[in-house]
Amino acid sequence: MSEPATDHGGHGDPNRRDFIYIAAGAAAVGAVAMVIPPLVDQMNPAADTLALASTEFDLSKVQEGMQVVIKWRGKPLFVRYRTPKEIKEAQDVKLTDLKDPQLDSDRVKKGKEQFLILVGSCTHLGCVPTFGAGDYGGWFCPCHGSHYDTSGRIRKGPAPKNLAVPDFQFLSDTKVKIG
Amino acid sequence: MSDHPSTYEPKTGVEKWLDQRLPIVRLAYDSFVDYPTPRNLNYWWTFGGILSVCLMIQIVTGIILAMHYTPHIDLAFNSVERIMRDVNYGWLIRYVHANGASMFFFAVFIHMFRGLYYGSYKAPREVLWILGCLIFFLMIATAFMGYVLPWGQMSFHGAVVITNLIGSIPVIGGPILTWLQGGFAVDQATLNRFFSLHYLLPFVIAGVVILHIWALHVVGQNNPAGVDIKSKEDTVPFTPYATVKDGLGMIFFLILFSIFVFFLPNALGHADNYIPANPLVTPAHIVPEWYLLPFYAILRAIPDKFGGVIAMFGAIAVLFVLPWLDTSKVRSMRYRPVMRWFFVIFVVVCLGLGWCGAQLPDAPVVPGLPSFTLFDGEFNSYLWLTRALTLYYFAFFLLIMPWVGLKEDPLPVPASISEAILAEHAKKKGA
Ligand code: HEM
Ligand code: FES
Numbered sequence: 001m002s003e004p005a006t007d008h009g010g011h012g013d014p015n016r017r018d019f020i021y022i023a024a025g026a027a028a029v030g031a032v033a034m035v036i037p038p039l040v041d042q043m044n045p046a047a048d049t050l051a052l053a054s055t056e057f058d059l060s061k062v063q064e065g066m067q068v069v070i071k072w073r074g075k076p077l078f079v080r081y082r083t084p085k086e087i088k089e090a091q092d093v094k095l096t097d098l099k100d101p102q103l104d105s106d107r108v109k110k111g112k113e114q115f116l117i118l119v120g121s122c123t124h125l126g127c128v129p130t131f132g133a134g135d136y137g138g139w140f141c142p143c144h145g146s147h148y149d150t151s152g153r154i155r156k157g158p159a160p161k162n163l164a165v166p167d168f169q170f171l172s173d174t175k176v177k178i179g
Numbered sequence: 180m181s182d183h184p185s186t187y188e189p190k191t192g193v194e195k196w197l198d199q200r201l202p203i204v205r206l207a208y209d210s211f212v213d214y215p216t217p218r219n220l221n222y223w224w225t226f227g228g229i230l231s232v233c234l235m236i237q238i239v240t241g242i243i244l245a246m247h248y249t250p251h252i253d254l255a256f257n258s259v260e261r262i263m264r265d266v267n268y269g270w271l272i273r274y275v276h277a278n279g280a281s282m283f284f285f286a287v288f289i290h291m292f293r294g295l296y297y298g299s300y301k302a303p304r305e306v307l308w309i310l311g312c313l314i315f316f317l318m319i320a321t322a323f324m325g326y327v328l329p330w331g332q333m334s335f336h337g338a339v340v341i342t343n344l345i346g347s348i349p350v351i352g353g354p355i356l357t358w359l360q361g362g363f364a365v366d367q368a369t370l371n372r373f374f375s376l377h378y379l380l381p382f383v384i385a386g387v388v389i390l391h392i393w394a395l396h397v398v399g400q401n402n403p404a405g406v407d408i409k410s411k412e413d414t415v416p417f418t419p420y421a422t423v424k425d426g427l428g429m430i431f432f433l434i435l436f437s438i439f440v441f442f443l444p445n446a447l448g449h450a451d452n453y454i455p456a457n458p459l460v461t462p463a464h465i466v467p468e469w470y471l472l473p474f475y476a477i478l479r480a481i482p483d484k485f486g487g488v489i490a491m492f493g494a495i496a497v498l499f500v501l502p503w504l505d506t507s508k509v510r511s512m513r514y515r516p517v518m519r520w521f522f523v524i525f526v527v528v529c530l531g532l533g534w535c536g537a538q539l540p541d542a543p544v545v546p547g548l549p550s551f552t553l554f555d556g557e558f559n560s561y562l563w564l565t566r567a568l569t570l571y572y573f574a575f576f577l578l579i580m581p582w583v584g585l586k587e588d589p590l591p592v593p594a595s596i597s598e599a600i601l602a603e604h605a606k607k608k609g610a
Contacts, residue, residue, distance in 0.1 A: 040358075043372065049362045069459050074364030076459045120459075121364075124484065126343040127336065127461040142463050143340065144479070145541060160484060 054179030056171070059115060067131050069120060072178060076120035076128050077166065078139075082150065087113050089137060090151035097155075100162045104151040107165050117168050117178065118152045124159035139163070186213050210396060215414035216421045217402035219596050223297075224400070224421075225428025226290040232429060233283040234388065238381050240276040241325075248328065250374035252367045255330035256455040274444040280322050281447045282436050284470035287315060291498075296522055298510030299401040305502040307394040312498045314387050319495075321380040322468065324373040331452030332462050338365045338373075340465055344491075347484040364458065404599040405511030406592060413596035464539065472536030473529055477572070479540055480565040482555055490569065497576045504576055506584030514590040518583050521575060528571045535565040 055072050062068045062081040070077050082090075090104040108116055120128050127143035134140030135156060136149035146157030153162040168178040187208040189195040198205055247266050249258040262269035291311070294300055300308035327338045342365060346356040361368025399408060408414055415421075439446065447469055451462045467475050477494050481487035497504075512519040538561040543550065550559035557563070593599035 043358050043361055045357060045362045046368070049366075049368065053363075071458065074362060074366040074458060124343075125340040127340065127465070128459060141461075143461060143465055158482070158484065 054177060056175060056177050059174045059176060062115075064114070072119075072166070077178065078116075078118040078120045078131070078152075078163075080116040080118070080131075082114050082116055086137065086150040090149060090153075093149065093151075093153075099154050100160070102151075102153060102162055107151055107153075107162075109168075109170060112170065115176075116150075116152060117166060117176070119164040119166055121164070122146055122159055123154065123161040123163065124157070129163070185209050210392075210417075211422070212416070212418040214396070214417035214421075215408065215411075216417050217400055217408060217413060217596055218415045218420075219402050219404060219600055220400070220421065220424070221403055222424070222428055223289070223293040224402075225425045226286050226293065228425035229286050229429055229432050230283070230290060231388065233279060233286055234381065234385060236279050237276065237283060238385070240272050240279060241378070241381065243272050244276055245378060248374075250328070250371050252330060252370055252456070255328065255370060259329045271440070274440045277448065278436065278439045278444060280325065281439070281468070281470065282432070283318065284322070286432065287318065288470075291315065292526060294401075295501075295525075296512050296519075297401055297403060298405050298505070298507075298512065300502045301505060301510050302502070303398045304394075304401060307391065307398060308502060309499055310387055310391040310394055312495070314384055314391065315498075316495055317380055317384045317387065319471065319474075321377060321384065322470070324377040324380070326468060327370065327373050328377060329452060330370065330456045332454045332456055332460075333449045333452040333465070335365060335456035335458065336461050336465050337467055338369065341467075342369070344478070344484075344488045347488055349485065401510065402596060403511060403513065404593055404596055405509065405513070406594070406596060406599070409595045410597070466537055469533065469537075472534075473532035474536075476532045476536035476565045477569050479536075480562070480569040494572060497573065501576060501580070504580045506581050507587065507589070509589040509592055511592075514592050515583075515587060516590060517587045518579075521579050521583060524571070525575045528568050528575070531568045532565065532572065535561050535568065540565070 053073060055070070055077075057068075057070060057079060059079070059081075062079055064081050065083050066081055068079045070079065087104070093104075095101040095103070104113075122129050122141040122143065124141065124144055124146055127141050129139035129141040129146070129148060131139050134147040136147050138150045138152060139148040140146070141148075141157065141159065144158050146159035147155045148159075148163055149155050151162075152165070154160070166178050168176050171177050185205060185208075187198075187205040189198045189204070194204060197203070244262065247258060247262050247269065249255055259273070262273050264270075266272075294308065294311070323337075323341065327334045342356060342360055345359060346352045348355065357363065359369075360366070361372060449466065449468075454462075466472070474491050474494055478487045478491040481490050507515060507518065509515055512522055540560065540562040541556065542561055543557065543559045544561060544564050545559060548559050550557045552558070553563065555562075593602060
């Protein structure tokens with residue numbers, strides 16, 4: 001090399017060595033930045049997990065007053081055939097009495113109010129609530145004591161939200177597609 | 180100590196040859212044979228060696244279990260049952276591993292209370308203490324994921340409840356939860372990655388243990404008097420003195436370990452974990468393993484979901500900053516007449532939190548006693564007892580430590596370790 005070693009760095013003009021420093025540093029930063037997303041994203045749900053995301057159910061399997069539990073996306077799904085009394089109870093509740101205010105009519109399909117479909121996972125920490133227990137005629141979560149009403153709305157206990165209603169649509173009078 | 184000159188002299192030709200190329204025998208000799216050890220160490224100091232043995236036992240039994248275990252939601256439970264029934268000595272290996280985790284935590288709790296009482300976290304041992312806290316945190320993560328592997332009812336629903344805690348973080352909680360679980364629920368993806376991490380973390384722990392011991396050998400061991408080593412009279416060589424004392428402590432520890440493995444192998448576990456995981460039914464009462472109960476109690480003491488998570492992690496995080504919370508110049512609580520009583524209460528509070536963690540929050544503490552409702556729960560309930568204990572836990576570190584350190588009049592501290600020993604002998608003779 002013809003340049004004196006002391007030329008590097010310091011005050012002088014940017015020289016070839018400075019350029020190599022910056023270029024190598026930038027390439028290293030760029031390489032790390034490009035490596036991180038795949039390493040992180042591989043932990044997100046895989047394509048086949050996402051593909052399993054919808055399911056169909058034949059409603060003629062549930063009788064009035066009963067609940068059928070099926071598995072959907074690894075979680076329990078409650079399919080309830082409500083009695084007229086339970087529907088009326090759910091509709092008569094004042095919104096101001098609710099912790100997470102929502103009308104019963106926003107949680108079921110019009111004309112099919114008897115069918116209530118819920119993700120059976122307590123909105124507190126994910127335990128499975130039991131049907132027919134609790135103070136509000138709906139579900140009771142044994143883990144830390146959350147009470148849900150006949151519309152699956154949270155009424156008492158540590159859970160912050162109503163039991164989730166999944167996206168679903170009626171394919172025919174007795175068939176629903178969930179997800 | 181760092182200023183301790185190496186006294187290793189290679190004797191054979193092979194040792195000389197190796198010493199010039201990789202002085203590994205010299206390192207071992209200087210660390211475990213001729214290492215100057217305070218001559219007043221008591222049996223509370225044997226738990227460091229015991230913990231190293233615990234880690235080795237977990238790694239050896241774990242690698243063997245992994246040869247027979249299948250990380251699949253349909254096969255995991257049966258593969259563990261096969262280990263118990265069909266694999267030669269499989270029952271022994273698994274019982275040692277499962278009870279080994281409990282023994283490991285039992286030893287680490289004693290080791291930590293020891294450090295707390297004798298002020299081993301104070302200058303110049305802050306980094307040593309922080310590395311220890313890091314090991315403790317990694318142990319919790321490892322044990323939690325290990326407990327998920329047999330895929331019983333407690334495994335599954337424990338994993339659901341604990342991962343859902345992450346979901347309580349505002350805004351980003353939901354996506355992080357899905358990312359962590361690898362799906363929309365605790366499922367195959369979750370089990371598989373927990374197995375991978377459960378295999379990995381013990382080796383990370385082993386790495387941090389090496390740093391922990393390195394830091395120990397730079398600053399030197401603390402001792403019951405809490406004063407620095409001043410002269411040769413204050414120390415004895417590690418071998419035979421510490422080696423033999425550690426060895427005896429270990430024998431008693433292994434006897435306790437064996438009692439659990441051979442006579443009470445399931446006493447510390449939960450019967451529900453012998454029921455295969457069923458995502459559609461939750462056990463009536465979810466409890467973590469005993470060693471996590473105090474933290475679980477703190478989690479439930481806070482009425483807000485996210486607040487509970489913060490408090491639970493805060494209970495561990497506060498340990499990391501402990502060296503800067505204690506304002507006293509005196510290390511050992513032997514010479515701190517006020518603080519030692521707060522320490523005794525603290526130990527009782529920790530045990531109490533563990534007890535509360537296993538109870539239903541709404542259950543009355545004293546059945547039959549009249550009670551009244553205070554805010555969101557009965558006053559005579561574990562909820563309020565847990566809250567009182569949680570308050571003391573945090574107050575101990577954040578208020579009592581800084582405040583008592585400034586106000587207290589410590590007893591006279593001996594000038595050196597040898598003086599402390601002579602004073603003790605004189606007292607014994609006089610009595
Ligand atoms: C820090 C060290 C370790 C701790 C605290 C620990 C803790 C645990 C715990 C609590 C269990 C559940 C036991 C049960 O109830 O059945 C478990 C299971 C298991 N561990 Fe570990 N472990 C450690 C190291 C390792 C290592 C290094 C490996 C593998 C190389 C391993 C492999 C396994 C396997 C395959 C299982 C499932 C079989 C079973 O449940 O018995 N562990 N571990
Ligand atoms: S998980 Fe349902 S109340 Fe806590």
